[in-house]
Amino acid sequence: MNFTFTQDQLDFQDAIASMLRSEVTADTVRSRWATTAGVDERFLSQVHELGLNSMLVPEALGGLGLGVTDFILLAEACGEVALPEPIVESVMVSTPLLVDILDQGLGNADIQKVVDGVLAGDLRVSLGHAINPCINYADSADWFLVSEGDGIYLVPKEAISFKARKSVDPSRRLFSVSFDPRDHVRVADGDVGARLQRSTLNRGALANAAQLVGLSRGMLDQSVRYTTDREQFGRAIGANQAVKHLLADVAVQVEYAKPVVYRAAYTVGVSPNRADFAVSHAKSAAARAALMASRHCTQVHGAMGYTWECDLQIWTKRAWALAREWGDEGFHNNRIHEWLLRKDALLGPEFTFGRGSITDLEKAG
Amino acid sequence: MDLVYTQAQQTFRAEARKWLTAHVPSERLPSFDTAEGFEAHRQWERTLAKGNWGMVTWPTEFGGRGCNLIEWLIFEEEYYRAGAPLRVNQNGIFLLGPTLMEYGTPEQKARFIPAMASGDEIWAQGWSEPNAGSDMAAIRCRADRDGDEFVINGQKIWSTRAVYADWVFGLFRTDPDSSRHHGLSKLLVPLNSEGVTVRPIEQLNGLPGFAEIFFDDVRVPAFNLLGGEGEGWRIAMATAGFERGLMLRSPARFQQACKRLVQLYRENGSDVINPQIESAVVRCYMDAEAYALSTYQTASKLCSGGTIGAEASCNKIFWSEMDLLIHETAMDLLGARAEIEPQTAAEFAELGAWLDGFMFAQSGPIYAGTNEIQRNIIAERVLGMPRK
Numbered sequence: 001m002n003f004t005f006t007q008d009q010l011d012f013q014d015a016i017a018s019m020l021r022s023e024v025t026a027d028t029v030r031s032r033w034a035t036t037a038g039v040d041e042r043f044l045s046q047v048h049e050l051g052l053n054s055m056l057v058p059e060a061l062g063g064l065g066l067g068v069t070d071f072i073l074l075a076e077a078c079g080e081v082a083l084p085e086p087i088v089e090s091v092m093v094s095t096p097l098l099v100d101i102l103d104q105g106l107g108n109a110d111i112q113k114v115v116d117g118v119l120a121g122d123l124r125v126s127l128g129h130a131i132n133p134c135i136n137y138a139d140s141a142d143w144f145l146v147s148e149g150d151g152i153y154l155v156p157k158e159a160i161s162f163k164a165r166k167s168v169d170p171s172r173r174l175f176s177v178s179f180d181p182r183d184h185v186r187v188a189d190g191d192v193g194a195r196l197q198r199s200t201l202n203r204g205a206l207a208n209a210a211q212l213v214g215l216s217r218g219m220l221d222q223s224v225r226y227t228t229d230r231e232q233f234g235r236a237i238g239a240n241q242a243v244k245h246l247l248a249d250v251a252v253q254v255e256y257a258k259p260v261v262y263r264a265a266y267t268v269g270v271s272p273n274r275a276d277f278a279v280s281h282a283k284s285a286a287a288r289a290a291l292m293a294s295r296h297c298t299q300v301h302g303a304m305g306y307t308w309e310c311d312l313q314i315w316t317k318r319a320w321a322l323a324r325e326w327g328d329e330g331f332h333n334n335r336i337h338e339w340l341l342r343k344d345a346l347l348g349p350e351f352t353f354g355r356g357s358i359t360d361l362e363k364a365g
Numbered sequence: 366m367d368l369v370y371t372q373a374q375q376t377f378r379a380e381a382r383k384w385l386t387a388h389v390p391s392e393r394l395p396s397f398d399t400a401e402g403f404e405a406h407r408q409w410e411r412t413l414a415k416g417n418w419g420m421v422t423w424p425t426e427f428g429g430r431g432c433n434l435i436e437w438l439i440f441e442e443e444y445y446r447a448g449a450p451l452r453v454n455q456n457g458i459f460l461l462g463p464t465l466m467e468y469g470t471p472e473q474k475a476r477f478i479p480a481m482a483s484g485d486e487i488w489a490q491g492w493s494e495p496n497a498g499s500d501m502a503a504i505r506c507r508a509d510r511d512g513d514e515f516v517i518n519g520q521k522i523w524s525t526r527a528v529y530a531d532w533v534f535g536l537f538r539t540d541p542d543s544s545r546h547h548g549l550s551k552l553l554v555p556l557n558s559e560g561v562t563v564r565p566i567e568q569l570n571g572l573p574g575f576a577e578i579f580f581d582d583v584r585v586p587a588f589n590l591l592g593g594e595g596e597g598w599r600i601a602m603a604t605a606g607f608e609r610g611l612m613l614r615s616p617a618r619f620q621q622a623c624k625r626l627v628q629l630y631r632e633n634g635s636d637v638i639n640p641q642i643e644s645a646v647v648r649c650y651m652d653a654e655a656y657a658l659s660t661y662q663t664a665s666k667l668c669s670g671g672t673i674g675a676e677a678s679c680n681k682i683f684w685s686e687m688d689l690l691i692h693e694t695a696m697d698l699l700g701a702r703a704e705i706e707p708q709t710a711a712e713f714a715e716l717g718a719w720l721d722g723f724m725f726a727q728s729g730p731i732y733a734g735t736n737e738i739q740r741n742i743i744a745e746r747v748l749g750m751p752r753k
Contacts, residue, residue: 001367001368001369001370001371001374001435001661001665002366002367002665002668002669003366003368003658003661003662003664003665004366004662004665004666004669004671005366006366069366220748224748224749224750227750227751228749228750228751235751235753236751238744238750238751239750239751239752239753241737241740241741243750244740244741244744244745244750245737245740245741245744247744247748247750248682248739248740248741248743248744248747248748249740251675251679251743251744251747251748252679252682252683252743255659255675255676255679255683256652256655256656256659256676256679256683257655258659258662259655259658259659259661259662260651260654260655260658262366262658262662263368263658266366266368267368281651281654281655284651285651285655333643333644333647333648336647336650336651337643337646337647340627340630340646340647340650341631345627347623347624347627348446348620348621348624349441349442349445349446349616349617349620349621349624349657350378350442350443350446352442352616352620352654352657352658352661353368353369353370
């Protein structure tokens with residue numbers, strides 16, 4: 001039993017986080033808003049050179065063969081700077097689905113080509129899932145993994161029709177897509193397809209949970225700075241307890257969302273088919289923390305918090321979106337509720353880490 | 366990261382479970398805030414000590430098992446799973462014991478720790494005074510050095526367990542010219558000393574869970590000074606304090622309460638017309654588990670030589686508000702029956718101990734530093750917001 005990250009994992013997070021802080025600032029995010037594609041190609045190739053795209057791909061397929069717990073802190077760091085490009089989703093959700101399909105001997109003639117392209121940094125894959133009405137950054141993808149019923153389809157851009165939808169968050173570029181679910185583009189179906197869709201949903205929810213934790217930290221940092229600098233009645237507004245307590249409440253929620261997200265990352269890594277409870281808990285807790293952060297941090301910014309000029313909006317709006325994408329609080333709480341009502345639910349303090357904790361006791365009778 | 370118990374940890378769990386199953390009293394003990402219940406709980410402490418289960422984290426020389434914090438968590442899980450009695454000597458074993466081990470002389474350790482471990486001496490705590498509550502540095506109760514003795518005059522209040530306890534520890538002003546956190550010392554005082562008057566204070570449930578203590582020329586030997594003279598504040602705030610904070614409320618307590626809450630919900634949920642009840646139950650369960658995960662994370666960090674992080678400052682707010690929500694939700698599930706105080710075993714079977722827990726939960730956000738003080742601490746020391 002060891003619920004810590006390794007020094008390597010922490011060092012990698014430090015390195016990526018400091019790169020992100022210098023490359024992805026509020027100014028560079030705003031300059032992305034002014035471009036047609038909304039992505040910074042130079043930054044994306046930098047990310048590729050760092051090996052992020054191949055991090056979670058097994059070595060046998062040409063990747064680095066690392067696990068979800070190796071990436072989760074990086075996902076959090078991406079959230080902390082409110083990174084616009086959908087790197088977290090690509091690394092944690094769509095690429096692992098491609099790998100799963102390939103691993104299980106599914107797929108079609110295109111799949112190997114697509115995986116190779118992703119590893120080489122030449123191709124981008126976007127993901128459509130029934131739980132989400134839109135696909136983010138669909139316009140910069142070359143291939144699509146989309147679902148229809150239990151089926152999963154690997155479709156080239158040319159065979160997709162797009163309709164742009166405007167997000168409240170200018171960093172998000174939403175499209176509703178449609179395609180013709182023909183046999184030759186179907187890569188999974190039936191029970192297998194349904195299972196892959198479920199594990200994809202869990203990965204997506206986890207990806208958002210980690211980013212929501214990071215977003216909350218980002219909002220807190222800005223609010224501490226602002227309330228320290230801004231003076232009224234001859235002193236910093238942050239010296240007032242009413243202001244302190246709004247931010248302390250956020251800090252508490254964030255602190256207690258983190259271990260839940262890390263446990264979910266561990267569970268998705270070692271036991272993806274039994275990760276529903278852990279993931280739903282993570283998404284629910286992280287969303288709650290981030291929505292509270294959005295509200296309280298807007299409040300402590302006063303009228304500035306309600307302006308376009310204030311950079312806080314880059315974070316708050318993302319939190320509003322990610323909190324509800326990949327299943328909102330109701331969806332995830334309902335999964336936990338159903339689990340709590342199951343006759344075979346493992347309830348009680350001895351089951352924090354599931355049945356693994358009592359194997360020996362059962363053997364001993 | 367490896368969230369699987371080792372073979373040794375599983376064996377430890379099995380051993381704890383076996384012992385607890387054989388020894389936990391089958392009948393619910395009366396409250397330790399009654400004379401009869403206090404002695405019954407003292408007896409339970411003796412039973413624990415005989416089995417070397419009194420304080421598993423203590424070194425073996427003091428009757429412990431030298432367990433690390435992960436093993437402590439496992440023991441606590443089994444303890445609450447078994448429905449074992451509350452710890453009447455909590456002030457001693459969780460608060461004073463570790464401080465004695467860190468700052469006590471060999472003679473002091475030999476004098477106080479075995480008697481604490483065996484349940485022969487039960488401890489009350491004496492921090493607060495009428496004018497030193499949240500502002501603990503305003504302590505005025507004096508202890509003047511007189512040769513080999515200290516002479517104590519003044520008053521303590523809200524001293525938990527003081528009505529039936531044998532000893533009290535607390536902070537006293539040993540330098541009469543000092544102010545604030547300077548000139549305070551930690552002293553250990555027998556409650557049967559001449560000049561000590563204990564006046565019980567009835568808590569919300571009508572039982573004398575805490576007391577005022579009046580000191581009128583009370584003489585204690587200088588041997589009872591823990592740490593150096595004038596070092597009381599530093600000792601009280603020492604690093605070990607973090608660990609004690611971690612151990613003050615073990616996650617298993619809340620997880621077990623949530624297990625009972627889910628059972629209550631399964632039984633009564635369909636009779637309750639309250640659209641919020643489902644999400645409240647789910648929220649309680651998630652929060653109890655989050656608290657457990659956070660504690661495991663902290664324990665793991667400390668076990669692998671790391672230092673404790675921001676979570677230490679956040680934990681009091683988190684568990685005390687969770688405890689309120691758990692009990693409020695149970696009260697909602699009981700509906701109008703929630704006000705009935707169970708008197709008989711049959712009534713306990715019907716209503717559980719939710720009402721008593723609900724009343725006790727009211728105190729959580731208040732004691733050990735109110736949650737408002739905790740929020741100030743988080744804002745200033747964790748987030749770095751301006752003090753003034």
